[in-house]
Amino acid sequence: MSSRAWLALTLVACGGATPVPAPEPTPPRLVVLVVLDQWPQWAFEAKRPALTGGGFERLLAEGEWHTGRYPHGATLTGPGHALLGTGTPPATSGIIANEWWDRGAERVVKSVEDSAGVSAHFLRVNGLGDAVVAAGQGGRAVAISLKDRAAILPLGRAGVPVWYAPKQRAWISTQPHAWVDELNRSHPIEPRLGEVWQPLAGLAALSGTVDDQAGEVGEKGFGPTFPHDPATTPSPAEAVYAEPLGNTIIFEAARAAITGEQLGADGPPDLLVLSLSAHDYIGHGWGHESWEAWDLTKRIDAELGAFLGYLDERVGAGGWAMVVTSDHGAAPLPELSGGGRIVFEDVEDRAEAAARQLLGAGDWIAVPKAPYLYLTKPARELLPTQREELLAAVTASIQTMPGVGRVERTRALGGDCGPRTGEALELCLMIDPDRSGELLFLPKEGWIMEERDERLATAHGSLYDYDRNVPVIVLPPGRVAHAPLASPSSTTIPMTDISPLLARWLGVAPPTSLPALPAPAPAAPVTPSDDPS
Numbered sequence: 001m002s003s004r005a006w007l008a009l010t011l012v013a014c015g016g017a018t019p020v021p022a023p024e025p026t027p028p029r030l031v032v033l034v035v036l037d038q039w040p041q042w043a044f045e046a047k048r049p050a051l052t053g054g055g056f057e058r059l060l061a062e063g064e065w066h067t068g069r070y071p072h073g074a075t076l077t078g079p080g081h082a083l084l085g086t087g088t089p090p091a092t093s094g095i096i097a098n099e100w101w102d103r104g105a106e107r108v109v110k111s112v113e114d115s116a117g118v119s120a121h122f123l124r125v126n127g128l129g130d131a132v133v134a135a136g137q138g139g140r141a142v143a144i145s146l147k148d149r150a151a152i153l154p155l156g157r158a159g160v161p162v163w164y165a166p167k168q169r170a171w172i173s174t175q176p177h178a179w180v181d182e183l184n185r186s187h188p189i190e191p192r193l194g195e196v197w198q199p200l201a202g203l204a205a206l207s208g209t210v211d212d213q214a215g216e217v218g219e220k221g222f223g224p225t226f227p228h229d230p231a232t233t234p235s236p237a238e239a240v241y242a243e244p245l246g247n248t249i250i251f252e253a254a255r256a257a258i259t260g261e262q263l264g265a266d267g268p269p270d271l272l273v274l275s276l277s278a279h280d281y282i283g284h285g286w287g288h289e290s291w292e293a294w295d296l297t298k299r300i301d302a303e304l305g306a307f308l309g310y311l312d313e314r315v316g317a318g319g320w321a322m323v324v325t326s327d328h329g330a331a332p333l334p335e336l337s338g339g340g341r342i343v344f345e346d347v348e349d350r351a352e353a354a355a356r357q358l359l360g361a362g363d364w365i366a367v368p369k370a371p372y373l374y375l376t377k378p379a380r381e382l383l384p385t386q387r388e389e390l391l392a393a394v395t396a397s398i399q400t401m402p403g404v405g406r407v408e409r410t411r412a413l414g415g416d417c418g419p420r421t422g423e424a425l426e427l428c429l430m431i432d433p434d435r436s437g438e439l440l441f442l443p444k445e446g447w448i449m450e451e452r453d454e455r456l457a458t459a460h461g462s463l464y465d466y467d468r469n470v471p472v473i474v475l476p477p478g479r480v481a482h483a484p485l486a487s488p489s490s491t492t493i494p495m496t497d498i499s500p501l502l503a504r505w506l507g508v509a510p511p512t513s514l515p516a517l518p519a520p521a522p523a524a525p526v527t528p529s530d531d532p533s
């Protein structure tokens, strides 16, 4: 089946040959993009049989279920959310990772930081918020996430990004909004920070495994096994990222946005983006095979079902359209797949030792920031022949580390991606020559990368199918219910198609067609979230 066959809902075949447009259904009043952060297709397929009677089954009874495929190997939150909103890969969006080494500033920068605080300053292209506002029809665009970057990057510079600020224990945005203030007053998060995460019944049978499965490490100070009591963690306000409460408050904020911004009430279609960040942290801490992942998925199923019912009441059953998908996948637990873990600091130590053997004492390696290794300024300023020798020595030193799959010169891989095909194209699309490191390193299949003091059950950020293939569930306008789907179609959707599809539903030009970037919105005077997940 062609990769474009998934548009069949709005295209009908003419005599089995050239497709012609079907009559357009009534435009939706509200377009919703739901992102389950770190949601591999393999993990959803494994859980699908157990998901009956909730939100997922309704999605699968009203929508199409396909495999979405990221075109590049920077399978991380920042690049994924930027691609969902802009329709462009890192080579175009400039969002190569969640954070990278800035050669000018000589330090690590975060994907949504700027000199005044937090904004889409580093995004080189427009997002869906920009497209909605540029259309000038009065449509609204709101994005809500626990993570600042997941709220900001899909929208671009316009629209209303809202995210969780653990220091304030509250929702914040780039500008004041009365409904956000009211949400913080009416649904305070602080009183719920002590709630203990108790396991749902039946997790052993659902998961087919034990609670303390090998490889589970916990997250945000929670241990490997239930119950998870925030009072035992260093910061209950930070623990919100890694417990079901993190999703509950997103759905609360979504309802507040719908009433506060009058989303879907009248006039031109509005956009609402919801990114469920806790799904990512719980994947990192316990893996998708864990009791915790099963527990969270069952809770999302119920909360999503209730939210779909709320949309029916508020906007009308035929008044909204939706895409449910993810920013990236994740590897199976290395203990189950036969893979392993690479520690970033070990990579840096090996690289620095090789550099010193060649050049003598000095600080030659700035930092390994997945998937790149960056040289310091003194190393970059070496004579070209010496720099080449340095890169060759460093490559040789880390190439032999267990689990390291490939180490390559970034310069040879990036640049004009147009003429490239296959894996050369997939690598090129993840590289921004200004921002990517001198060397690109990727793990072997089944291997994940972690920091020495932040152990992970699983992770993501490679070119393997488990990181690139995510569910795409499409509920278009004018849909007709059918028997709930038990498995995905054989169609693979390029994830760059999501942004233009949402723009079409919204009745606006796709972000890639906008002529120029609008003036940046003022940055929020807050520090960007410091979590690299």
Ligand SMILES: [Zn+2]
Binding pocket: 038, 077, 280, 281, 284, 460, 533
């Ligand atoms: Zn992650």
